[in-house]
Amino acid sequence: MEKIAISSTKGGVGKTSLTVLIAKHLQSKGLKIGIVDADIYGPNILRLLDFKNKQYELILKENNLFEPVVIDGIALSSISFVINQSEAVAWRGPMLSSAIKQIVTKVDWGNLDFLLIDMPPGTGDAYLTIFDEIKIKKSLLVAVDDELSIDDLKKTDNLFNKLNVSQIGIIENLSEKFLLGDKPILSKKIQDEFPNHKILFSLPRIPKSQFYNEIRKISKLKDYFPDKLLT
Ligand SMILES: Nc1ncnc2c1ncn2[C@@H]1O[C@H](COP(=O)(O)OP(=O)(O)O)[C@@H](O)[C@H]1O
Numbered sequence: 001m002e003k004i005a006i007s008s009t010k011g012g013v014g015k016t017s018l019t020v021l022i023a024k025h026l027q028s029k030g031l032k033i034g035i036v037d038a039d040i041y042g043p044n045i046l047r048l049l050d051f052k053n054k055q056y057e058l059i060l061k062e063n064n065l066f067e068p069v070v071i072d073g074i075a076l077s078s079i080s081f082v083i084n085q086s087e088a089v090a091w092r093g094p095m096l097s098s099a100i101k102q103i104v105t106k107v108d109w110g111n112l113d114f115l116l117i118d119m120p121p122g123t124g125d126a127y128l129t130i131f132d133e134i135k136i137k138k139s140l141l142v143a144v145d146d147e148l149s150i151d152d153l154k155k156t157d158n159l160f161n162k163l164n165v166s167q168i169g170i171i172e173n174l175s176e177k178f179l180l181g182d183k184p185i186l187s188k189k190i191q192d193e194f195p196n197h198k199i200l201f202s203l204p205r206i207p208k209s210q211f212y213n214e215i216r217k218i219s220k221l222k223d224y225f226p227d228k229l230l231t
């Protein structure tokens, strides 16, 4: 099971959305995928999967590991299972470490090909704790063609270089250079600013009315994924 962090310093660039989309894309290639919602500041992947108000039961198995919640074939564990969301930001180091341990190492993931980690924004203590506890070695960066977002992403890039996390490449999101259904145009600016990274693919900014449908069914968006992502 390979663990891959979906990262960016900035919030709102599409980490969570892309975690779901990548999971669905890889699943459509026959791979077994799990997701860890590690966004301690705002775990929201269940909402994106249309599962927010549905019932789920955390089952502790005989081997003392929890069963992940399985949604449309994707195994999921979320920080929202172990905490009340409003408490999250008040956590100190050891509490955070133990919660992260609980949602990753105390889960019976079975035979997964990839475990995708939906990261919180930032490069602070929470970030380091998650990388430490989960022993993540690889990361995908999410970038938006925007000055502030690029400045912030450089911090993540630097941090990963220090932590020796290898970076698979950049995914550009929210591009305004093409529309859903059009041929993609990759950002020259992002490529210039990160000369050592490859832009793996780019997704357009999608009208709200179509976005959630695309996230759940990944119909038109699937044309933007490279055939071999991560394999
Ligand atoms: N390609 C896209 N087109 C349109 N809206 C998007 C796209 N990607 C993300 N969004 C929207 O942007 C917001 C932030 O996305 P999210 O995945 O939660 O980002 P992050 O996890 O980085 O904070 C959400 O409201 C989401 O619906």
Ligand SMILES: [Mg+2]
Residues within 6 Å of the ligand: 015, 016, 017, 039, 044, 118, 119
């Ligand atoms: Mg998120």
